[in-house]
Amino acid sequence: MKGTENFERIIENYLMSRAAEDELFALRFNNPTKTIDKCITYIINQVYKSGCSGFPDDEIYSMAVHYYDEDVEVGNPIHCHVIVNQPVELTEEEKVEARQNAIRQYQGEELRKLQDRHKPRTATKPNIQEVQQPSLFDLGL
Numbered sequence: 655m656k657g658t659e660n661f662e663r664i665i666e667n668y669l670m671s672r673a674a675e676d677e678l679f680a681l682r683f684n685n686p687t688k689t690i691d692k693c694i695t696y697i698i699n700q701v702y703k704s705g706c707s708g709f710p711d712d713e714i715y716s717m718a719v720h721y722y723d724e725d726v727e728v729g730n731p732i733h734c735h736v737i738v739n740q741p742v743e744l745t746e747e748e749k750v751e752a753r754q755n756a757i758r759q760y761q762g763e764e765l766r767k768l769q770d771r772h773k774p775r776t777a778t779k780p781n782i783q784e785v786q787q788p789s790l791f792d793l794g795l
Contacts, residue, residue: 658734662690662691664738665693665694666690668715669719679723682722688721693718693721695728695729696726697714697717698734699732701714711739
C-alpha cells in the first residue's frame with residue numbers, strides 16, 4: 655500500500671471512530687457533499703501552505719475534523735507522496751510483489767557483478783607529479 659493511500663485510510667478510520675463516539679460529529683461526517691478525498695485534499699493544501707514537512711497526529715486529525723465542521727475552501731488537488739509514522743500493514747499480494755521486486759533487484763546486481771568481472775581492465779598510470787628539488791647552484795650561494 656502506498657503511503658498516501660495509508661494516510662487516507664488512517665484519517666478515514668479516525669473520523670469513523672470519532673463519528674461512532676460523537677453523535678453531533680456523526681451528522682456532519684455523513685454530509686453527502688463532503689468526502690474523504692476532499693478532506694485529504696484540504697489537509698494536504700493546509701500542510702503545503704504552512705511550509706512545514708512534519709506534523710503531530712493530533713494536528714492532522716484536527717484539520718480533518720475542521721474540514722467536516724466548517725465550510726472551508728478545499729483547494730486544488732496536489733500531487734504528492736505522504737509518509738505516515740504508523741506501521742503499514744501489507745496485504746499478502748503486496749508482500750509477494752515486494753519479494754519478487756527484491757529478488758529481481760538482487761539478481762540484476764549479481765549479474766552486473768559477473769559481467770564486470772569479465773571485462774578487461776585497462777591499466778592506468780598513476781598521476782605522479784615530479785617534485786623539483788633545488789640544487790645548491792639554484793640557491794645562488
